[in-house]
Amino acid sequence: MGRLVCGPAGTKSMKGAKQTTLRDQIAVSGVGVHSGLPVTLTLNPAGDDKGIVFRRVAADGSIEREIRADVRAVTATEFATVLGDASGPICSTAEHLLAALRGLHVDNVIVEIDGPEVPIMDGSAAAFVDAIDQAGLTARAQPRRYIEVIKPVRVSKDGAVGELRPYQHGFRVEAEIEFDHPMIGKQALALDIEPNIFRHEIARARTFGFMRDVAKLWSAGYALGANFDNTLVVSEDRVLNPEGLRFADEFVRHKVLDAIGDLALAGQPLLATYRTIRGGHKLNHAVLSALMADPTAWRVVEAAAEPARRTRGYAAAGMAAAAYAPEVS
Numbered sequence: 001m002g003r004l005v006c007g008p009a010g011t012k013s014m015k016g017a018k019q020t021t022l023r024d025q026i027a028v029s030g031v032g033v034h035s036g037l038p039v040t041l042t043l044n045p046a047g048d049d050k051g052i053v054f055r056r057v058a059a060d061g062s063i064e065r066e067i068r069a070d071v072r073a074v075t076a077t078e079f080a081t082v083l084g085d086a087s088g089p090i091c092s093t094a095e096h097l098l099a100a101l102r103g104l105h106v107d108n109v110i111v112e113i114d115g116p117e118v119p120i121m122d123g124s125a126a127a128f129v130d131a132i133d134q135a136g137l138t139a140r141a142q143p144r145r146y147i148e149v150i151k152p153v154r155v156s157k158d159g160a161v162g163e164l165r166p167y168q169h170g171f172r173v174e175a176e177i178e179f180d181h182p183m184i185g186k187q188a189l190a191l192d193i194e195p196n197i198f199r200h201e202i203a204r205a206r207t208f209g210f211m212r213d214v215a216k217l218w219s220a221g222y223a224l225g226a227n228f229d230n231t232l233v234v235s236e237d238r239v240l241n242p243e244g245l246r247f248a249d250e251f252v253r254h255k256v257l258d259a260i261g262d263l264a265l266a267g268q269p270l271l272a273t274y275r276t277i278r279g280g281h282k283l284n285h286a287v288l289s290a291l292m293a294d295p296t297a298w299r300v301v302e303a304a305a306e307p308a309r310r311t312r313g314y315a316a317a318g319m320a321a322a323a324y325a326p327e328v329s
């Protein structure tokens, strides 16, 4: 059987979905926001069940280290999500790329990177979305497998609350932020994350930071590559970037973007609602870790082969019955 092409990433419904990968290799170059180092990232097609794999490559193209993007591979969550293993970090600031891959339903990909940090580009996921759309997606043989949340899991930490709840229709994010700042204040957004919603409502929302924190960040070795081209910078009473905001509520939209990226580390797409109040990378990681640690809170389900012919109960979400028990060690 020939390959089924999905056209510009993910216009297909999740019902009956096959796993996808890129049709072509595509490269993106930029600098790391924290390291300030130049880096080239190459997205490569990958086979079924490979997941999202990060591969550090040397200047001559040889493979130095490789790691599957997974919650257990998170080595730090200060200001960015860092992936690594026992011998140290492999790739920092992975969340915006992860959000683009998950937001556009790219299941399998090998991300080759020749530096320690994913390039920040314009501070949003837009450049990664453009790259994925340019490469295009191909549906493969195996059905997509989801992690279905079957019991609420909640974490509260330092005034922040994160909760995953059952939601059979896909992945939904309900985010709320509150900053004592005239440009931000209280913002809330709730969206079902489908590729076109991600592309138009979330992907372009940029990283933000406060001018008052810059000196502190720099002295701690963070944000060395940050500038007005890749970070929304907020002073006491205004946004300093000359072009202003892309959305009136760009701040909460970026929090949704970060949450999608951080929760992509479930390793498979989630069937769940994620509610986050005053959250960040640390909270996202804590909630996902709590979910994974409770094998009674989730199960793996496969997308039904032909949802239109399924009985009514299955057709609601296009899901077959649980195919696998949780793998928790």
Ligand SMILES: [Zn+2]
Residues within 6 Å of the ligand: 095, 096, 207, 254, 258
């Ligand atoms: Zn971010």
